[in-house]
Structures are given as C-alpha cells and as structure tokens.
Amino acid sequence: MHVHDTAIRHRAVSLLRGGARNADVARELNIPKGTISYWKHMDRAKHGECPGRPDAQCPRCDGRALDRAAYSYLLGLYLGDGHISHYSGHRVPNLMITCADDWPGLKNECERAMKAVFPDNSVCRVRKQGCQNIKVYSKHLHCLFPQHGPGRKHERRIALEPWQQSIVDAHPWEFIRGLIHSDGCRITNWTIRLVQGIRKRYEYPRYRFANKSDDIRRLLTDTLDAVGVEWTVLARGSDPFNISVARKASVALMDLHIGPKH
The missing domain is CATH 3.10.28.10 (Homing endonucleases)
Incomplete structure (x- = not known):
C-alpha cells in the first residue's frame, strides 16, 4: 500500500481547511478521493469535529425507531x-x-x-x-x-441478546444474506460420474460459508434451519469451518432470497 509523504498530507489538510472540495484536492495532488476523505475526517476528529449530530438518538437508549x-x-x-x-x-x-x-x-x-x-x-x-x-x-x-x-x-463467546434474536427471527433472510455476503459465496461445483461406462461431467451450484467461530456458524445454521434450508458441514482435515448448502431445493430457496454476490 502506498504511503504518502507527511508534507503532502499537511498540504491536503490545509486546502480542505481553506474550504476546498475533496474532489478538487484529490485532483490537484493526484491522490485518491477516499484518502482525502479519510484525512479530512481524521483532521476533524483531532479538532473535535467528528461527523454525526451530537443529539443523535439510539434505539436502545432513547427508543428511536430502528429499521x-x-x-x-x-x-x-x-x-x-x-x-x-x-x-x-x-x-x-x-x-x-x-x-x-x-x-x-x-x-x-x-x-x-x-x-x-x-x-x-x-x-x-x-x-x-x-x-x-x-x-x-x-x-x-x-x-x-x-x-x-x-x-x-x-476466540470469545458470540451470542445474540434476546432483542437481537427477535429481530433475526422476524428478518431471517436479511441476517443470512449479511453472513453470506461477508464470509460466504455461491459457487459452481462439478463432479465426474460414470454413465453406461462413459465419464460425464456434472455441474451444480452450492452456497458455502466459512468462519472459524463455532458460535457464528451456529447462528447461521440455526437460522437456516428456521427457514427450511438443509445444510452440511464440510470439514477440511479436522477443522469443520465450512457450511455447505448443496441440495437442489435448498439452493433454489437461497437463490430466491440471497443470490450470488455482485
């Protein structure tokens, strides 16, 4: 990863403090806009100007509505x-x-x-x-x-609070999608079978999820059970870190609600 010179960073912050737009500073210094945005945020944080309204409310503390x-x-x-x-x-x-x-x-x-x-x-x-x-x-x-x-x-226990579990119970597919989008994927597997003495290649879709946490894998499989998706454990050696969904009906159900990443 490229490390920018301190003088360049100070020049960018100076321009931003002077009212220049992020895009203009990025163009002038030939630095990615995301880097400029990050420097701007770090400078604002240093001066106690972090984004976010000071009166922002919390669904847990203040009872604000939660999506x-x-x-x-x-x-x-x-x-x-x-x-x-x-x-x-x-x-x-x-x-x-x-x-x-x-x-x-x-x-x-x-x-x-x-x-x-x-x-x-x-x-x-x-x-x-x-x-x-x-x-x-x-x-x-x-x-x-x-x-x-x-x-x-x-390396530590992961468990949902009762109020979180009630949200997952009400919106299980959104929870599954989040887990698959983070540590999962939809892939096409293949196998060779003998049909009347002829070797034929068969392809089939599969969803996979890999995570080292036993608790997080259990949260996924419990939610898959709740929505009627059949799953199996794919152990590589002695490490059962992979969850697989390969049965045709279950893959079709996952395709309906999840689909491949894009």
Missing part, C-alpha cells in the same frame, strides 16, 4: 467482516465493514444498511488496497452491537 430489516443484514455483515474500534483522539468509536472491490454491489448494500440503521450519522468509505472500509461513527455502537469485545471473534 429492523436493515439492522438484521448489518448484524450479519458485522459478525463476518466487521469490527468496532475506538482510535486514540476520537470522541466516539467507529463501526467498519471491509468490502472487497470485487463486489461493488455489496459495498452499496452495506452503505445503505448503515445509513438506515444510523440515519443521524455520516457514513464514509475509506479506500484500501483491494477493498473499501465502510464506516460509521456513533457513541451507541456498543448498544447496538453488544458482541463487541477484546480479542478475535472466534
């Missing part, structure tokens, strides 16, 4: 490819979902879900090599994502 379907999807994304950080100098923590550049539709869906769940907060994209981090800052992240804690997710 439950969007939250169910965002929860799935968070459990797969998200984490919450609280950098030094920032007044509030940030939720970041990492989305690969191969899936532009996924980045758009993630951003829409964040904006729906946090309507009073700014959502931004930070470009990294091969991906973008979709981010939102809010002092209520721990209220909405109590699964946050020290260490990696697969």
